[in-house]
Each structure stands twice: as C-alpha cells, then as structure tokens.
Amino acid sequence: AQSVDQPDAHVTLSEGASLELRCSYSYSAAPYLFWYVQYPGQSLQFLLKYITGDTVVKGTKGFEAEFRKSNSSFNLKKSPAHWSDSAKYFCALEGGGSNAKLTFGKGTKLSVKS
C-alpha cells in the first residue's frame, strides 16, 4: 500500500518569509514524487517531480523540493514567498511503476499575507 501525508491543512505566513510545506510518504519501493498547485477555482498545475538522483529538485515558479529517504519526506520550499503563492498545494506519489497508481495527499492551503 502507498500513502501520502500532508500534516498541515493550513499554513499562513508573511510575504518575504521562507515557506516549507511538509509531505511524508509511505511506500515499500523507490517512489516517484510530485508537487502540484491549485489556485482558487482553478485546476491543478504541475510544479516539480522527483524520480531519482539529486535530492533537491527545482521546479516552476521558483519552487524546489528536497527528497529525504531517511525520513520519507519530500518537502516543498520557496524563499521568499509572495502573496501570489497563496493556493492549495498537493503532494503526490506514484507507485508500482505506473502513473495509473497516483496517490495524492490531502493538500495544504497556503496563505501569504502581504
């Protein structure tokens, strides 16, 4: 079985601060990990993915994520945060070597105050 946990339902911070959204996963083999963003009333957009190799992956919109096998985490980071980053962020895991088996976390709603 595979699962994704995003423990923070809401995160609020001030513009200019550093943001880090937490994601942990459970999977018995090497995972493929993704971050997507959903702006209010919109669909999902891809931010970045981790497949293998470097533990820090860079994505779109200035985001990056760090993969840590030791604690099964894939946290999303950006510095500094901008008010336009306010959105809901989803972490996802692909297991079984098939993108038909994609599991999403519950999401973290980020509010950046200007």
Added chain:
Amino acid sequence: AQTIHQWPVAEIKAVGSPLSLGCTIKGKSSPNLYWYWQATGGTLQQLFYSITVGQVESVVQLNLSASRPKDDQFILSTEKLLLSHSGFYLCAWTGGLSNERLFFGHGTKLSVL
C-alpha cells in the same frame, strides 16, 4: 502542442438525474486518460483510468461509469446522480510512461441539489 478540453465548465443538476461529462485531448496520440474527483476543499480521488480505446479501469466505486469511445475522448457518466456526487471533476492525461506528470483539464464543477 497538446490541449485538453473539458465540458461543461459547470453543471447544476437534480438528485436522480443523469449526468455526462466529457474530456477531449488534442495533439497527443494514445494518451493515458484519467478522471479525478475532488470534494469541496478536499483531496483528489482517482476514479477511472484508461490506457487505450474501449478499455477503462475503475479505481473507486461511486456509482459512476466511464467510457473511452475514441482515442482522444473520455466520458464520465451516471444515470442517477446522488448528493454525494457534488464536487470538482478533473480529467487528466499522460503520455503513458512511468513518472510522467499529469496534465489536467480546467475541470467541471458539479452541484447536485
């Protein structure tokens, strides 16, 4: 360039009425296609996926069905809507290889009253 179009953008339907949502992908041959459902404020639940015309796999049972009548088309339907069907329905595609990102449509907001 590939494009994905979902229809309708929004629907308000009565409990017990039928439903048909559609999705078309242009510019990509033989894509893997997916239907996701998102309850208001919730996470994404994969409903169906299809890797080829005429073949659809169900992931969860929500009294919904899906069909892929053409290579570029994916249909989600039910004959009787329930209140619990309300939410945001997203169609997505990938090229079919492992670890590929999903490309999502703009979604359909469904309100069942």
